Amino acid sequence: MQISSLQAAAAKALVAESVRKAYGATVALQHADITLEGGEVHAVLGENGAGKSTLVRILTGATAPDAGSIHIHGEPYRPHSIEDARTHGVATAFQELSLVPNLTVAQNLLLPHLSRGIAGMVSGRRNIERAAQILAEHKLGRLDPRVDVSTLPLADRQRLEIVRALKNAGSVLILDEPTASLAETDWLFEQIERATERNVAVLYISHRLSEVREICRSATVLRNGATIASVSLTEATDGDIFEMMVGKKVREELSGEGRSRASGETRLKVSNLSGGTVEEVSFDLKAGEVLGIAALEGQGQRDVFRMLAGLERVDGGSVELDGKPYVAHSPRAALKAGSGVAYLPEERKTEGILAGMTAASNVVLPILGKVGFPAIVNDRVEFRMAKDAGERVDMAPRYLGFAIGDLSGGNQQKALIARVLATGARTLLLFDPTRGVDVGTKASIYAAIRAFTDEGGSVLFYSSELPELVQLADRCMVLYGGQIAATYPRDQIDEQRLVTAMTGHVDARERAAS
Amino acid sequence: MSNETATLSQTGDTRKAARIKRETVSTVAIAIICVVLLYLSRFISPALGSWSQVETVLILGSFLVVVAFGQGLVILTGGLDLSIPALITLGGVLSTTAVGAGNPDAWFLLPAALLACGFVGFLSAVGVVWLRVPPFIMTMAMSIIVASAALGITKGTPRGYAPDAAVALMKSHILGLPSPIVFVIGFVFLGWLLQERSPLGRYLYAIGTNAEASRIAGVPVTAMQIFPYVISAMCAGFAGFMLVGYSSGATLRMGDDYLLPSIAAVVIGGSSILGGQGSFLGTVGGAFLLTILGTIISAIGLEFGLRTIIEGTIILIALLLLREELFNRIRSIRRKA
Numbered sequence: 001m002q003i004s005s006l007q008a009a010a011a012k013a014l015v016a017e018s019v020r021k022a023y024g025a026t027v028a029l030q031h032a033d034i035t036l037e038g039g040e041v042h043a044v045l046g047e048n049g050a051g052k053s054t055l056v057r058i059l060t061g062a063t064a065p066d067a068g069s070i071h072i073h074g075e076p077y078r079p080h081s082i083e084d085a086r087t088h089g090v091a092t093a094f095q096e097l098s099l100v101p102n103l104t105v106a107q108n109l110l111l112p113h114l115s116r117g118i119a120g121m122v123s124g125r126r127n128i129e130r131a132a133q134i135l136a137e138h139k140l141g142r143l144d145p146r147v148d149v150s151t152l153p154l155a156d157r158q159r160l161e162i163v164r165a166l167k168n169a170g171s172v173l174i175l176d177e178p179t180a181s182l183a184e185t186d187w188l189f190e191q192i193e194r195a196t197e198r199n200v201a202v203l204y205i206s207h208r209l210s211e212v213r214e215i216c217r218s219a220t221v222l223r224n225g226a227t228i229a230s231v232s233l234t235e236a237t238d239g240d241i242f243e244m245m246v247g248k249k250v251r252e253e254l255s256g257e258g259r260s261r262a263s264g265e266t267r268l269k270v271s272n273l274s275g276g277t278v279e280e281v282s283f284d285l286k287a288g289e290v291l292g293i294a295a296l297e298g299q300g301q302r303d304v305f306r307m308l309a310g311l312e313r314v315d316g317g318s319v320e321l322d323g324k325p326y327v328a329h330s331p332r333a334a335l336k337a338g339s340g341v342a343y344l345p346e347e348r349k350t351e352g353i354l355a356g357m358t359a360a361s362n363v364v365l366p367i368l369g370k371v372g373f374p375a376i377v378n379d380r381v382e383f384r385m386a387k388d389a390g391e392r393v394d395m396a397p398r399y400l401g402f403a404i405g406d407l408s409g410g411n412q413q414k415a416l417i418a419r420v421l422a423t424g425a426r427t428l429l430l431f432d433p434t435r436g437v438d439v440g441t442k443a444s445i446y447a448a449i450r451a452f453t454d455e456g457g458s459v460l461f462y463s464s465e466l467p468e469l470v471q472l473a474d475r476c477m478v479l480y481g482g483q484i485a486a487t488y489p490r491d492q493i494d495e496q497r498l499v500t501a502m503t504g505h506v507d508a509r510e511r512a513a514s
Numbered sequence: 515m516s517n518e519t520a521t522l523s524q525t526g527d528t529r530k531a532a533r534i535k536r537e538t539v540s541t542v543a544i545a546i547i548c549v550v551l552l553y554l555s556r557f558i559s560p561a562l563g564s565w566s567q568v569e570t571v572l573i574l575g576s577f578l579v580v581v582a583f584g585q586g587l588v589i590l591t592g593g594l595d596l597s598i599p600a601l602i603t604l605g606g607v608l609s610t611t612a613v614g615a616g617n618p619d620a621w622f623l624l625p626a627a628l629l630a631c632g633f634v635g636f637l638s639a640v641g642v643v644w645l646r647v648p649p650f651i652m653t654m655a656m657s658i659i660v661a662s663a664a665l666g667i668t669k670g671t672p673r674g675y676a677p678d679a680a681v682a683l684m685k686s687h688i689l690g691l692p693s694p695i696v697f698v699i700g701f702v703f704l705g706w707l708l709q710e711r712s713p714l715g716r717y718l719y720a721i722g723t724n725a726e727a728s729r730i731a732g733v734p735v736t737a738m739q740i741f742p743y744v745i746s747a748m749c750a751g752f753a754g755f756m757l758v759g760y761s762s763g764a765t766l767r768m769g770d771d772y773l774l775p776s777i778a779a780v781v782i783g784g785s786s787i788l789g790g791q792g793s794f795l796g797t798v799g800g801a802f803l804l805t806i807l808g809t810i811i812s813a814i815g816l817e818f819g820l821r822t823i824i825e826g827t828i829i830l831i832a833l834l835l836l837r838e839e840l841f842n843r844i845r846s847i848r849r850k851a
Contacts, residue, residue: 225726311730332732345730352730354723365720367734368713376711419731 012073013038013201014059014090014172019068021054023406030225031215032068036201037173041192043204043212043233046222046411047245047438052205053095055222056176059203061085068119072171083112089170093162095177095205101150103396108133108149109164138163138191154181162188166195169433174203177344179211179378189215207436209238221245242439264288267339268308268326270433272317276303277482285458286291286425287338290449293423294498300482301462302346305431308460309343310334335366340425342366344416344433348409352416355405359395359415360386366423388420390415392451394444410441417445427458434468468496480504515570537793540784543801551806559813567809569692573684575805576698578755579798580771582779583705584746586797589780590709590722591742592789593649597638597657598776599752600664601631605754607664610674610764624679624755628748633745639740653743653754665766671762680759694756702798709794718742722789775804778829805830833839 014036021029036042046052057063059070070077072088079085082092098106109131117231124475131145140159149157158181165173167427173195179185192202192215206212212219213233221228221244228244264287272280278300285291295301300334306312308319310328321338330333334341354362358379363386371377371385371501379401393414413433416487420428430449436444449459449472463469469476476493476503478485486501552571556563581598588595608627634656641652664672688696709715717738720728729735753772758764777787783800785792807828811821 255822309730330734331730332734335732342732343730345727350724351727354720354727354731354790356723357719361716362731365716368716371713376707377713377716378711423732477781 011038012036012071013199014060014070014072014077014203016055016070018064018069019055019058019070021058021063021065022111027225029065032222032226033227033230034203034220034227034324036203038073038171038199038201039196040205041196041202041216043206043216043219044222045209045219045241045245047408047440050222050245051225052222053176054225056092056114056174056203056205059085059090059172059174061090086168089168090172090174090303091168091170093158093165093167093176093178096178097157099149099157099160099161099164102148104146104148104161105135105143105152106145108160109134109145109167124293127276131152133470134163134167138166139187156183158466159187161256162191166321169195171199171201172201172203174205176205177207179206179208180206185211185214205368209241213405235395245439256496260297264456267322268341268460269320270308272315273307273314273319273321274316275307275314276300276312277302279482281484282317282480283484283487285460287456287458288427288453289474290453290459290461290472292469292476292493292500293460293479294451294466294469294476296502297464297480299479299502301479302431303482304479305343305346305429305460305462308334308341308429311343332366335423339427339429340423341429342420342423342425343429344420344431346431346435348412348416348435353404353412356403358382358400359402359404359407359411360400363389363400363416363418363422366419386422387416389418392421393418393448410437413437414441414444417448421448425458426454427460430459430461432462433463435464462501466498469493469498478502516531516536527794528575537784537791537796539798541796544783544796544803546622548799548806551803555810555813558810562810562813569695571802571805571809572695572698573692574809575802576694576701576773576780577753577756577760578772578801578805580701580749580756581746581776582783582797582801583636583701583709583794584742584749584795585776586780586785586792587709587718587742588649588746589777589785589787590718590789590792591596591739592722592725593642593653593739593742594777595635595638595653595743595746595750596650596773597634597653597660597747599769599771599773600657600660601634601747601750602754602757602766602772603664603766604634605631605751605753606661606758606764606768607668607672607766609677609680609755610672611668612674616627625754626678628751630812632744632748635744636740638747639743641698642743643739647720661766668766670766674759674764674768676762678756681762684756684759694760705794705798714738714741719790722786722791724790729799737812766787775801778833779804782829782832804829 006278006488012035014034016032016034019029019032032051032055034044034055044052044055052202054063058065060509061082061084064078072090077088079090081087084089084251096318103111106127110127128145132141135141135143135145140163140485142158143152143156149160158178159209162175162178178188182188195202203214204367206210216233217484218232219241220230221241249494251296267287268285270284273282274280277298280306281300283291293301293304303312307314308328310330310333321341324338326337328337328341332345334343354365360379362381364382367385369376369379383400387397390400395411395414395418399407399411404415407415433449434445437445449461461473470493474490475487476498477487478498480502481504485504487499552568553563555567569748581602584596585598605627608630609624612623612627638653640654641647642649682693683697684694686693696813717728717733720731720733721735721738725735725739750769754764754769757768779800780792781787782795782803783792783796783798783802785797807825811824816824
């Protein structure tokens with residue numbers, strides 16, 4: 001009996017039971033169980049803050065669990081470093097790529113096991129040959145192993161990260177959001193299939209359910225740091241999975257009701273704006289309006305936002321705010337100009353949050369100057385100032401006292417949106433405000449944006465997710481190659497049209513219509 | 515088999531925000547260490563551990579508290595000020611030559627001397643913020659320039675004598691307490707208000723955490739990066755004025771002993787040398803801890819070289835002990851209890 005169960009355990013590539021991990025007061029993972037069979041692709045699903053990243057960190061040896069057991073092919077597994085995990089055949093392609101930018105492709109692939117030549121010195125030629133061979137095996141022969149990684153486009157860096165993990169994965173391969181920077185999945189799925197053919201178990205983490213369904217057989221759903229269920233993906237419907245991810249409270253608001261239609265006078269008038277990759281862009285943003293921007297990566301949307309926010313130089317054209325000339329040399333100047341312009345940046349971690357400070361401090365930072373004299377600022381004052389804005393984004397007040405870095409991505413994003421709302425600016429520039437947040441948070445953010453425009457606020461809104469634009473935008477512009485390719489009124493916004501225009505195929509008839 | 519392998523408790527997120535801040539723990543820890551050390555020192559030498567030693571420590575530590583405040587602000591924003599010794603000397607020399615000897619009655623000369631120091635700090639800040647010279651290099655360069663200028667102007671021997679105001683500040687009594695102690699209490703209170711309880715202080719923490727994110731959030735980043743260097747230079751200049759009052763004269767090397775202690779006080783006090791973390795009260799504790807160690811070591815009467823070695827070792831040990839991990843451990847023990 002015992003022997004047979006041991007054999008059964010040995011057949012499993014990886015078994016983790018009751019894994020627990022707390023960071024200080026924060027319990028990131030309270031009870032995670034997961035089982036991977038050799039040769040299977042297994043998804044881990046969950047909202048932001050469900051514990052996926054922590055689970056990955058534990059399996060890769062980046063952090064040690066507080067409790068629980070992990071076995072690999074029946075052997076106890078307790079890695080104390082990423083390198084140690086690799087010697088056990090567990091390799092990871094990280095979401096935040098772990099390549100060293102100023103080393104070459106070859107060095108990144110082979111480290112820390114570079115070939116030695118005479119007198120133990122690192123042999124350049126042999127390493128390059130080995131790297132070229134590895135790249136060719138993984139259908140990346142077009143990459144030159146001698147160039148620095150920093151010169152590669154993001155997508156190739158991600159592929160390189162994946163290849164390195166594939167090379168080191170003897171029994172378990174962990175892919176954390178592997179398609180974040182990949183436009184197409186064919187290459188990735190082919191590589192995954194080759195890995196499963198040699199009986200490697202693949203742990204696949206992704207927000208994109210359609211992609212998960214394509215490549216994975218089964219999935220483990222995490223919620224609030226605990227395993228809710230392991231399911232076969234052929235049997236579970238999307239609805240089942242969403243319900244397991246978010247609990248019973250799947251929101252109905254996502255269907256996009258309650259839209260405001262009454263747009264007021266022109267708030268922001270942009271005429272022939274040029275700068276960065278943007279050429280001669282003109283548009284109006286009205287009071288009470290959500291103006292969407294749809295575009296593929298790098299079509300100038302970032303420049304438009306950063307110019308309006310005072311972060312980038314304007315080369316030409318003019319902007320009026322409430323009929324008066326608007327020139328902002330800094331985000332602070334943008335906030336102070338007229339009725340105010342507030343910017344929500346793209347990168348939450350590097351441009352948004354101040355990790356060591358509390359969520360309340362993060363929210364009220366731009367309005368601290370308004371506390372008045374004597375200007376005493378302490379946690380209580382900040383909490384009081386932040387509470388209203390927090391409520392507007394549906395953020396539980398108790399989170400305001402947390403260091404923002406300890407909160408989940410969704411709550412961090414809520415705090416940042418609370419920050420721009422708290423500034424009192426009547427124009428918000430929201431750059432991909434729901435990037436990487438879960439369904440529930442999305443609903444809260446949509447509601448906050450709606451409430452803001454209902455009170456006459458104006459929102460310029462870029463999103464990488466088309467359904468979001470369809471649902472939220474009163475008008476939608478499509479940027480292509482630094483210019484406005486098309487503008488659609490509310491009733492003409494659909495994904496098909498947007499995609500066509502985003503790829504540069506605007507119908508001449510439609511252009512005339514818009 | 516793989517279906518529904520585990521359905522577990524669905525408890526929601528029940529985390530609580532940390533009740534006690536890391537900074538509070540480190541400040542209290544240092545205060546306790548200071549008191550214990552003072553008490554234990556009576557077993558080392560009968561001259562120690564008395565109230566008069568406490569007074570001596572508070573008076574000797576006051577110079578370090580003043581310079582460490584400026585250094586702390588600079589470090590908080592992610593910089594470093596190596597020009598402190600030169601500015602102490604500048605403050606001291608200006609006090610004796612311009613204020614003390616020349617025009618004892620001209621009240622505006624002391625503020626003018628401090629402004630001159632502040633201007634030097636401003637130049638450092640311009641180099642760091644606009645010309646993007648690393649703070650380390652920029653402040654060191656300023657330090658060499660200022661020290662050389664002081665040497666040139668005084669021809670090696672600073673003349674003049676301590677101004678009456680400086681002597682009054684350092685040598686009189688207020689309500690039975692030595693006046694420098696009263697002064698340092700007031701200084702600590704004001705410094706604490708500025709760093710921990712004002713919008714300006716919050717801006718400095720924000721910039722030290724992430725300057726680019728602070729700029730996007732609407733913080734006046736450039737001004738707030740210049741400000742600490744100016745304050746640090748003025749603090750150092752004022753410490754020079756205090757030293758002149760205490761020792762009745764200026765020397766060209768009067769600031770030399772304060773550079774490393776000013777940095778050590780900040781870091782021992784729980785601040786991150788990378789910026790964005792720490793508290794002024796911790797720094798004050800660090801300054802007094804270093805001063806207590808200094809008095810104990812000199813009371814033992816060791817050779818100078820040996821003294822320095824022991825001092826360095828103790829600073830290193832203190833740093834290792836007072837690192838962040840320790841506080842996390844204390845907090846997690848509290849939680850289990």
